[in-house]
Amino acid sequence: MNWDWNNLFAWVYAPLLTVGTTEITLARIGGLVLMLLFVWWASSVLESSLRRLALRGHHAHATSSTVYAFTRLVRYVVWIFGTIIGLNVMGFDLTSLAFLGGAIGLGIGFGLQNIFSNFISGIIILIEKTLKVGDFVDVQSGVRGTVTEIGMRYTRITTNDAVDVLVPNSEFINHPVTNWTYGDRTRVMRIPFGVAYGSDKNQVREAALAAAHSVKGAIIDEQHPVSVLLKRFGDSSLDFEIGVWVGAELVTKPGGTTSRVLWALEEELTKRGIEIPNPQRDLNVRSGALAVRLEGASPQAEQSAQA
Numbered sequence: 001m002n003w004d005w006n007n008l009f010a011w012v013y014a015p016l017l018t019v020g021t022t023e024i025t026l027a028r029i030g031g032l033v034l035m036l037l038f039v040w041w042a043s044s045v046l047e048s049s050l051r052r053l054a055l056r057g058h059h060a061h062a063t064s065s066t067v068y069a070f071t072r073l074v075r076y077v078v079w080i081f082g083t084i085i086g087l088n089v090m091g092f093d094l095t096s097l098a099f100l101g102g103a104i105g106l107g108i109g110f111g112l113q114n115i116f117s118n119f120i121s122g123i124i125i126l127i128e129k130t131l132k133v134g135d136f137v138d139v140q141s142g143v144r145g146t147v148t149e150i151g152m153r154y155t156r157i158t159t160n161d162a163v164d165v166l167v168p169n170s171e172f173i174n175h176p177v178t179n180w181t182y183g184d185r186t187r188v189m190r191i192p193f194g195v196a197y198g199s200d201k202n203q204v205r206e207a208a209l210a211a212a213h214s215v216k217g218a219i220i221d222e223q224h225p226v227s228v229l230l231k232r233f234g235d236s237s238l239d240f241e242i243g244v245w246v247g248a249e250l251v252t253k254p255g256g257t258t259s260r261v262l263w264a265l266e267e268e269l270t271k272r273g274i275e276i277p278n279p280q281r282d283l284n285v286r287s288g289a290l291a292v293r294l295e296g297a298s299p300q301a302e303q304s305a306q307a
Contacts, residue, residue, distance in 0.1 A: 032086060039082030047075040068133045069126040072150065076123065114170070118153045121169035125150055131172055131179065136252040138178035139167055146252060160253060185248040186219055188227075191261050194237030196275040201230065201238070207268035208242045214264045217257075219245040237277050 054067040125131045135147045137157065145159035154166040171177075180187055195204055205228045212218055212226040220226055224245035232239045242261065250257040269276060 035086035035089065036083060039079060039086060043075045043078035043082065046078060047071045050074060066129070066132075068150070069129055072126055073123070076152075114168070115153060118169040121173040122150060122152055122155070125155070125169060125172060130182070131155070131177070135182065136180040138180070139171060140175040140177070141167070141171065143167055144254075160255070180251055180254075181248070185251060186224070186245055187251045188224075188243050188245050189250075189254065189257055189261065190241055190243045191258050191265075192231065192239060192241050193262065193265060194234055194239045194276065195269065196277040197236075197238060199238065199274050203272050203274060204228070204238075204240060204269070207272055207274060208240070208265060211261060211264035211268045212242065212244045214268075215244065215257075215260050217246055217250040219247050 048071075051067055051071045054071070131137065131147060131150065133147050133150065136145070137147060138144045139157070143157055143159070143165045145157040145163075145165065147155060148158045148164070149156040150169070154168055155172065157165045157167055159165065208228040209226055213220060218226075226245075227241075227243035229241045229243070230238060231241050242265070244261055246257055250260075266276070
């Protein structure tokens with residue numbers, strides 16, 4: 001097949017439309033696409049290279065999270081400036097494309113508002129470092145897990161069941177978030193329990209202290225004492241609360257930690273013969289005439305029942 005290269009070049013470089021003083025051609029569009037793909041690839045390589053270089057020989061949580069935030073911001077900067085440089089290299093007159101700003105603003109107002117909001121929220125999170133990779137968080141929507149990635153549009157949270165949940169970045173800005181490991185990775189777990197009325201309160205306290213000491217990963221010293229509090233007189237039990245300080249191993253597993261403490265607590269209470277009661281209800285029955293009138297019953301039926 002014979003190609004007419006002159007006609008092909010003429011078709012590729014033929015202006016499709018003119019924006020200001022810039023002629024838009026297939027060659028410029030194709031070159032811009034290739035330039036943007038190169039910028040995105042180069043920024044990803046730069047980010048991963050900087051991260052490996054910075055973390056070489058450093059394994060601290062704070063250091064790794066700081067490096068992650070810095071390298072991710074570098075990636076965004078390379079994207080933005082690489083796109084601008086690419087437009088200039090391909091011959092696009094940015095002053096003549098000023099109308100695109102209005103078009104983009106209109107698009108943000110109608111259809112891209114959430115995407116833009118999530119992108120800005122992600123940048124704020126990275127700069128403020130209120131949320132870092134490795135933090136264990138509770139989101140208002142009910143998601144609980146470890147932050148494994150902070151992206152352009154979403155933050156990836158991995159639950160303790162190894163399920164990845166993608167949460168929009170704006171949710172961390174617009175709603176309350178509980179960060180269990182924000183400053184210190186030690187937290188106190190407060191776990192309620194109840195014993196039967198008449199139980200020796202001192203024996204209950206001893207059982208709770210023994211249970212706390214038997215839990216592997218619990219932190220017990222002068223700065224982190226175990227607390228055993230009588231909270232209230234319940235309907236069928238004395239309601240206590242045990243407070244146990246735990247370290248990084250257990251703070252990210254609140255459900256499992258609660259189970260460990262309750263397991264040990266039940267064993268210690270059983271050793272001391274302390275009963276964990278079932279709910280109780282008192283039923284009072286009056287003798288003599290029937291005091292409760294059957295709903296819908298006739299007076300004659302009521303007289304028969306009383307007889």
